[in-house]
Amino acid sequence: MVSLAATFGRGAMTNHWRDIKNSDLILINGANPAEAHPVGFQWFMRAKLDRGAKMIHADPRFTRTSALADMYLRIRTGSDVAYFGGLINHVLQNNLFHDAYVRNYTNASFIVKDGFTFKDGLFSGYDPAKRSYNIASWSYETDPATGFAMRDKTLQHPRSVFQLMKAHYSRYTPEMVSSITGIPAADFNKVAELVGQMGKPDKVMTIVYAVGLTHHTTGGQLIRSGAVLQLLLGNMGRPGGGMNAERGHANIQGNTDHAISWEILPGYLKIPAPGQKTIADYVAASAPKKSDKNSWNFFGTNYSKFMVSTLKAWYGAAAKKDNEFAFNFVPKPAGNASWMTIYDQALKGKMEGLILSGMTAASIGPDSNQVRQALNNLKWLVVMDSLPTTSSEFWHAPGVDRGSIKTEVFMVPTTHWIEKDGSFVNSGRWSQWKDQVLPPQGQARHDHWILADIFQRVKKLYQAQGGKFPEPIMALTFDYKDPLKPELDEIAKEINGKDLSTGKQMTSFALLKDDGTTTTGDWIYTGSYLDTGNLMKRRQGVQDVKANDPTGMGFFPNWAWSWPLNRRVMYNRASADLDGKPWDPTRPGITWNGSKWVGDVPDYPATMDPHDPAAWLPFIMNGEGVGRLFSNSMVDGPFPEHYEPIESPVQNPLHPANSASPVAFLYDKAAGRPNRFGTPSEFPYIATSYRLTEHEHYVTQHVPHLVQLQPKPFVEIPDELAREKGIKSGDQVRVSSKRGKVEVLALVTKRLGAMTVAGQKVYQIGIPIHWGYVGLSADSDPSHGRYWMANALTPFVGDANARTPEFKAFLVNLEKM
């Protein structure tokens, strides 16, 4: 998501599930939608069956997605930058890019400052002691008169983004791609041939991915490499196109939007940093800057309005103009405070308490054994859940001396999704309201009621006893009929926001102000709940396709509500040419009809004439106004580059001296803990983890039918390797890494196979993640699932941008037991 925001301006799936039916070519990387998102996969099949679309699946494992694809490529896990980089090279060397789109809708023509370099795997500005880059040289040359970036629309300037990019990817020849990925060059060339046709204006390709791209120390750049390819082919903003992230949980999207995430406030506003004293300081440091005269810079221009309106929603009357709208109430983190950092801080003895809600640290890991040690270092742990988890039960897990665990543990029984109303936001940003179907089971209570109650008790303690800086606790708004039992309907209204002078619900975030007269809980949801009602409840779907999908493109504008402003395809100004005509008239996103834009809800001013010389550029969220082929919003490089996983059996063929990411965050090393990485001599096999159709993470260990369908943990072992080791399907095997082990059943398969990488023969082993010491399977096993956790194996390292763990590529050994 970091990489999508760094490229296009917003961090979310750009299109939506049903839209995939509009594609001509579907590239699937780091995903297995036929098994992991089977119902969404029907739209892939509709594209294939109804329009003759081709589907290409690149994955370490041959899955049911591969079986339905036109081409399957066995790719080494974590090497997708080389795959996309090779495709970028093919498109650039053969002039197959969408010329008008690239010149006008991307930053290809922008001139980069003199001094930017890339050599031996390092971009300019690298500091080896800090393992980080000073990114000052990763910026545009500016016109001193205007401060805007210099451009060369001929794309010939040697320091234009276009020429720098062409040089950067010239190293990604089919042979180099093959050496890194293990895909035979002939197969790669066939893909390149198909992809190369997608730069024609009337062709559209989509790239679909999931955590198979994200969960690497290069995860951000793996995704960005696909995003760059999509910009070059002119496939962004268009029906049937886009960069489409398939999220794995029902409401990850909604709760990312609403910022249960250390680095943001609702609506992807940055969390303020130490040193910022005023809203102006904050906006200057956080908001995108206008760098072209035709850039609207919508986000940057309105940043302070969104921030002040949120502060008004949170702190009410205490947020006043003369106190910077209570800006000092917002906590300012010292540095990264993400998932792994929580446990790292606990290991250092600096974390006292942890509240987990619907999320189990012990199973998720990475490095589950180390995470369990971190839980043991807490003073207290609150688990809010409907069912027992490996975290609520960690203190009496098999093999644990339960009396020795010092942590105080609370199991707080909460209601299920079906026992409360509220919205779920799917991957495609559709916010769909659900009913409360059942009353709470037993004494279970709603999560928000529990949190409200705890908060009010804390507030009373501060009122009675005093304590550290109680002002924000006292001021936090609780404008609910019953402060202990807020209704989700009331909160949905608060999220939308209102005009304090009229009391009316805001209809658009464009009307928010920074003078304290408007509120919003999350500006990207403004427009979802009007005075006329809650638009997320709308249900005009396929019961009448003709009436409810008037454009035929699958937008269904009156089914639920989609952020922003019910727009179904983001950046849709780029679906039309400079005159406002769709690139492909059979697949219009929006069209200029002479007086206004029609079709989808425009991601653009509704009546802005494209022929006006002052008309805004299409990517309104970026300071440049265009999509970013070169981006200084990534801390590990402005162009995606292939780096090896932290644990890899080979050296990087591009630059062996800087084989793995030079800026990946090595938690153990930074904390002074011993190195916990394995070498290929001890741990010769590549392992990757994944999910099965019948389970979702860990909660389904409590669902009898699903446990019957997939009863026991196993690892998938390539047939040839199994024969070498004398392992048969059903044998008990031990898979170990430098950090831990699993002891499970072997499943010998031809779905995995030997590959040649950097001239070396390598094997990949597949490990489903779903088992542990809690659930029906564990209850029925003599070992009680003691060595069943896949994440006991995974390394405690993070991507430099997002600190995403490297769940998908690490080294193991394999033994028959």
Add this chain to the structure above:
Amino acid sequence: MPTVTRREFLKVGAAGAGALAASGLGFDVALAESNRVKQKLRIEGAKELHSICPYCAVGCSLVAYTRTNSDGTTQLLQIEGDPDSPVNEGRLCPKGATAMQLAVSPRRVESPMYRPAGATAWQKISWDDMLDKIANNIKASRDATFVATDGNGNTVNRTEGIAFAGGAAFSSEEGYFATKLMRGLGLVHLEQQARV
């Protein structure tokens, strides 16, 4: 043979035999049979509500059928794919199709449980006592680890020693509410499932 959608089939059923009495004999027999089957459906007379699948982020719509029993309890009769949804058009995968077994489960934690430091077993605890203990812990940890001004003299007002993680199964509004409250307490360690 013309295809009849599930929706049309149910509409025909709902129209009743009387409205179609003039039809040919064969059809009347078929209709009578379908009505007879309908009488026996578990969902006959049930309340129809709408939900969304709790598992992945495709966002399949569900139709849930409930009945209020004579003792006042609500019984969940059936969960199935919602045919009106442009996302799933009535279809569900094995997880969605077994959502009833997640919705109502003998494995649920039905009352608060407490495990003091060093204890070897769960203890039952009242809601009131549990929430008081948690509130006291939060206040103590907040006061012990709160940083008002950092080493450079910047006002930072942050609680360093408490973390909150979760929410992928929250309704969005709960998630927003959690963010607001946790930031209100000064938390900086805030996380959910997106990264992992």
